[in-house]
Amino acid sequence: MSQPSRKREDWRKQWRAQCRRQLNRPTLSRIKYGFAYVYKPVLDDSPSRAFGTMAEYRRWCRMKLPRYLGYWPAPAQHAGK
Amino acid sequence: MPESKFTSDQAVAVAAACAAHQVDYLFIGKSGAILLGYPAVTQDVDLFLPKDRQNAARMIRALQTIGFKLSATIQKQIRAGADFVQLKRGPFDLDLIHAPDGIPSFDEAKKRSVIQDGFPVANLRDIIASKRASNREKDLVDLLLLEEFRLEYEKRHPPALETAAVKVMRTTTAAKTRSRK
Numbered sequence: 001m002s003q004p005s006r007k008r009e010d011w012r013k014q015w016r017a018q019c020r021r022q023l024n025r026p027t028l029s030r031i032k033y034g035f036a037y038v039y040k041p042v043l044d045d046s047p048s049r050a051f052g053t054m055a056e057y058r059r060w061c062r063m064k065l066p067r068y069l070g071y072w073p074a075p076a077q078h079a080g081k
Numbered sequence: 082m083p084e085s086k087f088t089s090d091q092a093v094a095v096a097a098a099c100a101a102h103q104v105d106y107l108f109i110g111k112s113g114a115i116l117l118g119y120p121a122v123t124q125d126v127d128l129f130l131p132k133d134r135q136n137a138a139r140m141i142r143a144l145q146t147i148g149f150k151l152s153a154t155i156q157k158q159i160r161a162g163a164d165f166v167q168l169k170r171g172p173f174d175l176d177l178i179h180a181p182d183g184i185p186s187f188d189e190a191k192k193r194s195v196i197q198d199g200f201p202v203a204n205l206r207d208i209i210a211s212k213r214a215s216n217r218e219k220d221l222v223d224l225l226l227l228e229e230f231r232l233e234y235e236k237r238h239p240p241a242l243e244t245a246a247v248k249v250m251r252t253t254t255a256a257k258t259r260s261r262k
């Protein structure tokens with residue numbers, strides 16, 4: 001097996017094992033370890049905001065948020081995958 | 082700036098308040114997946130609501146009982162069924178979503194939903210479909226991980242079989258909704 005393929009398979013095995021461990025945990029434990037606050041510029045700077053449509057929200061994300069936050073639309077070759 | 086973090090006590094409080102006020106809702110997004118056992122971390126709680134003024138009014142009352150202070154403007158927008166409402170200064174960060182990408186109907190999503198220890202959560206396949214439809218860069222890695230998680234999850238929770246006709250109707254409705262947006 002080539003090196004990159006072996007790495008991909010190991011990664012999936014480890015991830016699946018982690019999924020099984022998490023599935024064995026009670027729901028309240030999942031919540032306890034599943035939520036964390038990390039400040040996001042612009043996004044966390046306003047107390048609240050509302051968008052009439054999801055298209056409006058997507059436009060706002062594209063215009064206002066720094067790209068590194070990941071809210072921009074995915075490049076065309078990844079769309080819908 | 083307050084550092085809001087969704088705790089298990091708050092989760093129980095949300096579910097209790099929504100039950101007491103008879104609010105119809107579903108946990109969706111990564112927060113919903115985490116409740117189902119997805120090993121990840123997120124910041125916001127995402128709740129899917131039907132577009133219903135009375136349900137929205139009940140949700141507003143429920144949120145107020147657990148410490149959310151909602152301006153008149155935001156309350157008006159929630160009642161009007163704004164597709165996406167972000168609440169950032171409450172006990173925890175909360176998104177109220179009336180029209181999530183990739184999920185054409187609350188009623189259909191509710192039929193497929195699960196109750197995870199008292200928390201109503203959208204079906205994992207709906208959560209994944211919504212993330213795929215939203216097409217954001219940040220979700221590209223999550224989608225890969227979510228699909229692997231789904232395989233493990235469905236070993237323990239096999240999905241209900243659906244007829245071919247139902248499947249065609251579901252995918253056709255989703256495609257029509259996407260083309261309208």
